[in-house]
Amino acid sequence: MRTFRGPVPTVLGVRRKKRPLGHAAHGAVAAAGPRLGRLSTGQRLDGLVLFVTAVLYAIAWPTLHVTHLVPAGVQPLIAGLAALPMVLIRANPALGWAISASGALVIPVVYERVGDYDFPWQVVHVMVLMALLFAVSLRSPVAVVAVAWAATAMLFLADAPGQDGRGWAVGLTVLVLFGLLIRWLVLSRRQLARQAEVTEVERARRAILEEKARIARDLHDVVAHHMSLVVVQAQSAPYRVESVSDEARAEFESIGATAREALNEVRGLLGVLRSDGAEVERAPQPGTAQIDELLDASVRAGISLSRSMTGDPAVISEAAGLTVYRILQESLANAARHCPGAHVEVALDYSSAVTSLVVTNGPATSEPSVGAHAESSGGSGIRGMRERARAVGGTLDTRPLDDGGFEVRAHIPGGSAAAVGVSSTTLA
Known part of the structure; x- marks a missing residue:
C-alpha cells in the first residue's frame, strides 16, 4: 500500500492560498465601480430594459402551460414571442410592436387555451404589447401610430372574449392619445428651448451691432x-x-x-x-474735459472712489478722449451695478503715444440690486468697451481679482492722426 509522504496543506495554509482570490475579487469589484459610475443615462436605460425583458421572459415561460396548450419544446419560442419584443422599446418600438402584434395574431389561432382561461394571450404578452404601442405613440411618425392603434384595437375587438373588446379598444385609444399629448408637450418644450437659444444669440448679435x-x-x-x-x-x-x-x-x-x-x-x-428712426443727438460728445465731472458725479451717487491722473489731456485726440470717457463711464456703471459698496480706483495716464486707463473695484459690500448704477451709460457692457477700444486701434483687457473684485485695463493710442485714420476706416 502506497502512502503519500509529501507535506499535507493545513487549513491555515488553504486559507492563505484562498486569501489572494478574495483580494482579487474585491479589486475587480472596486475597478468595476468607476466604470459603472461612468455609464451614460442611455446606457443605464438600456440595461433597465434588458433587465425588465429578462424578468418578463422568466415569468412568461414557466406560466405558458397554464394558459395555452403548447408543446414543451416550443414553449421557449412562444414565451419569447410574448416577452422578448420588449427589448426593442428604445431602439425601434415600431418593429417591436409589429413582432408582438404578429404573435398576438397567430397564437390564438394555432394554440388552444387551457380550461377556463378564456383570454387569448398571456398577461405578459398584453403588457408588452401595450408598452410598445405607447412607445410608438411617443416616438414614431403619426401615420405609424395610426396603423398601430387601429391594428391593435382590431386584435382586441376580434379576440377579446364577450364585450371586453370594446372596452379594450377605448382603453387603447386613451393610451395612444395620452402618448401623443406627452409627445406634443416634449416637442413644444424643445422648440421653445431652441427658439430661446436663437433669440439669445440674435439679441447678443444685435447688441454688438447697435x-x-x-x-x-x-x-x-x-x-x-x-x-x-x-x-x-x-x-x-x-x-x-x-x-x-x-x-x-x-x-x-x-x-x-x-x-x-x-x-x-x-x-x-x-x-x-440712424435708419431706425432715432433722433439725431445734438449734444456735444464728451471727452477728457468731462472726465472730472463724471468722477465727481459718481462720488455724489455714492461710489467710494479714488483717482490718480497723470499726463496732459491735451496731447490726445478727440476720438481717443471720447473712447477713454466712454470706457470709464461703463466701468463705473458696471462697478456700481455688480459690486455695490465696493471701493473703486481709477488710474489714468495721458500720453500722445498710448493713454492707459485702469479701473479697479473691490468686492461688493452689499447685495447687487437690479438697475443699481451710478449713471446710465447706454452701452452694452464689456463687449461694447472692447469694440470702442478696437475702433481707435486700442486694446481692452478685463479680469476678476482674487478678492472678488474686478479690473478693467484699456490702452488707447493718443495720436490724433492714428485715431482719425482708424475711425475713418471704421466708418467706411
Whole structure:
C-alpha cells in the first residue's frame, strides 16, 4: 500500500492560498465601480430594459402551460414571442410592436387555451404589447401610430372574449392619445428651448451691432468736426493769405469742395446708421474735459472712489478722449451695478503715444440690486468697451481679482492722426 509522504496543506495554509482570490475579487469589484459610475443615462436605460425583458421572459415561460396548450419544446419560442419584443422599446418600438402584434395574431389561432382561461394571450404578452404601442405613440411618425392603434384595437375587438373588446379598444385609444399629448408637450418644450437659444444669440448679435453703430456715430462727430475745419480753412485761405495766385486759389477751392463732399458722405452714412428712426443727438460728445465731472458725479451717487491722473489731456485726440470717457463711464456703471459698496480706483495716464486707463473695484459690500448704477451709460457692457477700444486701434483687457473684485485695463493710442485714420476706416 502506497502512502503519500509529501507535506499535507493545513487549513491555515488553504486559507492563505484562498486569501489572494478574495483580494482579487474585491479589486475587480472596486475597478468595476468607476466604470459603472461612468455609464451614460442611455446606457443605464438600456440595461433597465434588458433587465425588465429578462424578468418578463422568466415569468412568461414557466406560466405558458397554464394558459395555452403548447408543446414543451416550443414553449421557449412562444414565451419569447410574448416577452422578448420588449427589448426593442428604445431602439425601434415600431418593429417591436409589429413582432408582438404578429404573435398576438397567430397564437390564438394555432394554440388552444387551457380550461377556463378564456383570454387569448398571456398577461405578459398584453403588457408588452401595450408598452410598445405607447412607445410608438411617443416616438414614431403619426401615420405609424395610426396603423398601430387601429391594428391593435382590431386584435382586441376580434379576440377579446364577450364585450371586453370594446372596452379594450377605448382603453387603447386613451393610451395612444395620452402618448401623443406627452409627445406634443416634449416637442413644444424643445422648440421653445431652441427658439430661446436663437433669440439669445440674435439679441447678443444685435447688441454688438447697435454698439458698433453707436461707436460709429460718436466717431462721426469727431471726423465731421475736423472736416468742417478743413472746409473753413480752405474757403478762407485766399482771403487770409496775401498774394494768392489763381492756381493756388483754384487749389484751395478744390480742397474745400472735396472736403464738403467727404463731409456729406459721412453725414449720409450717419443717416444709414440712424435708419431706425432715432433722433439725431445734438449734444456735444464728451471727452477728457468731462472726465472730472463724471468722477465727481459718481462720488455724489455714492461710489467710494479714488483717482490718480497723470499726463496732459491735451496731447490726445478727440476720438481717443471720447473712447477713454466712454470706457470709464461703463466701468463705473458696471462697478456700481455688480459690486455695490465696493471701493473703486481709477488710474489714468495721458500720453500722445498710448493713454492707459485702469479701473479697479473691490468686492461688493452689499447685495447687487437690479438697475443699481451710478449713471446710465447706454452701452452694452464689456463687449461694447472692447469694440470702442478696437475702433481707435486700442486694446481692452478685463479680469476678476482674487478678492472678488474686478479690473478693467484699456490702452488707447493718443495720436490724433492714428485715431482719425482708424475711425475713418471704421466708418467706411
